[in-house]
Amino acid sequence: MRRMSPHDASAEHPQDPPQTPVGPRDSSRTPRFAGPASFALLPLLETVGTADIAVAGVPFDSGVSYRPGARFGPAHVRESSRLLRPYNPAQDISPFAVQQVADAGDIVANPFDLDQAMEQVYQGAKELLTRAGRLAVIGGDHTIAYPLLRAAAEQHGPVAVLHADAHLDTWDTYFGVPLTHGTPFRRASEDGFIDLTASAHLGIRGPLYGKGDLTDDAQLGFQITSSEYIEEHGVPAAITRLKQRLAGKPVYISVDIDVLDPAHAPGTGTPEAGGLTSRELLRIIRALSDQQIVGVDVVEVAPAYDHAQLTGIAAAHVLYELISAMGAERVRPAR
Numbered sequence: 001m002r003r004m005s006p007h008d009a010s011a012e013h014p015q016d017p018p019q020t021p022v023g024p025r026d027s028s029r030t031p032r033f034a035g036p037a038s039f040a041l042l043p044l045l046e047t048v049g050t051a052d053i054a055v056a057g058v059p060f061d062s063g064v065s066y067r068p069g070a071r072f073g074p075a076h077v078r079e080s081s082r083l084l085r086p087y088n089p090a091q092d093i094s095p096f097a098v099q100q101v102a103d104a105g106d107i108v109a110n111p112f113d114l115d116q117a118m119e120q121v122y123q124g125a126k127e128l129l130t131r132a133g134r135l136a137v138i139g140g141d142h143t144i145a146y147p148l149l150r151a152a153a154e155q156h157g158p159v160a161v162l163h164a165d166a167h168l169d170t171w172d173t174y175f176g177v178p179l180t181h182g183t184p185f186r187r188a189s190e191d192g193f194i195d196l197t198a199s200a201h202l203g204i205r206g207p208l209y210g211k212g213d214l215t216d217d218a219q220l221g222f223q224i225t226s227s228e229y230i231e232e233h234g235v236p237a238a239i240t241r242l243k244q245r246l247a248g249k250p251v252y253i254s255v256d257i258d259v260l261d262p263a264h265a266p267g268t269g270t271p272e273a274g275g276l277t278s279r280e281l282l283r284i285i286r287a288l289s290d291q292q293i294v295g296v297d298v299v300e301v302a303p304a305y306d307h308a309q310l311t312g313i314a315a316a317h318v319l320y321e322l323i324s325a326m327g328a329e330r331v332r333p334a335r
């Protein structure tokens with residue numbers, strides 16, 4: 001008999017959360033290229049009612065300093081996620097079976113008013129957190145990390161931020177404006193959303209405005225594991241260094257897709273040469289499955305500069321690996 005489609009809203013009563021997680025559409029029965037794309041062909045949040053993890057898009061890019069287009073990131077990452085399968089051998093987990101993961105659609109943000117947009121993202125995240133335990137957000141430019149961290153810190157107190165990016169994003173202002181995609185982590189640090197003793201950048205590289213950027217950054221609470229560090233010492237050493245820094249605190253992981261080399265992720269607004277391979281990044285994320293991950297985002301995918309969905313597919317896999325790592329606590333033996 002044909003399995004009932006989880007996307008058929010009439011098949012579910014939204015007020016009664018299902019006992020076992022509703023998984024993705026079955027691609028061996030409905031072609032994975034048919035119908036609209038939710039992330040990984042997962043059910044919609046409105047269909048399942050509540051979820052352990054809600055995937056939400058934030059189609060917003062009014063905070064960019066260079067090439068625009070990340071507003072189309074959520075649709076592109078969803079479209080690029082159709083081929084994901086339900087079992088992840090690399091983490092030995094079925095991330096959509098051990099927890100209910102659902103696609104909550106997009107949080108609306110005013111493209112003409114940055115302050116209002118930030119408030120809308122914050123309120124949107126708060127509202128979703130009444131229906132979902134944790135959020136996995138698809139950006140959007142990196143400005144959106146600020147309201148997402150605000151929501152996370154309200155739940156957990158200052159969080160250990162693991163920020164994967166070519167850029168520090170702790171700069172001060174652009175054109176006198178305090179909140180842009182180059183400044184969210186300075187503002188979050190100033191506003192007390194970040195644990196200053198346990199936050200870390202991963203994959204930093206490329207030209208800065210001045211040497212003082214690095215001293216500012218350290219004062220704002222970040223330790224740097226650069227792309228060069230990984231080249232020099234390898235992924236296992238980087239993992240050890242990151243875990244020492246995160247120190248068992250609640251961790252929020254923010255991945256700017258430009259942490260990957262432009263060869264792996266050309267579709268982004270401020271690309272920098274000399275970045276991580278997708279293999280390196282995925283391996284690092286897998287190693288974080290023993291951390292208490294309270295929220296994640298993958299940002300800065302700008303499809304206009306993408307080719308053959310390279311960046312969209314990389315971002316989809318990064319999010320899949322993050323969601324797998326978030327599910328690990330469900331199957332981890334009690335210690």
Ligand SMILES: N=C(N)NCCCC(=O)O
Nearest residue numbers: 065142167181182270300
């Ligand atoms: N968050 C991203 N992707 N880029 C920040 C670049 C800021 C600058 O133009 O210097």
Ligand SMILES: [Zn+2]
Nearest residue numbers: 142165169256
């Ligand atoms: Zn960034």
Ligand SMILES: [Zn+2]
Nearest residue numbers: 166167256258
């Ligand atoms: Zn960046």
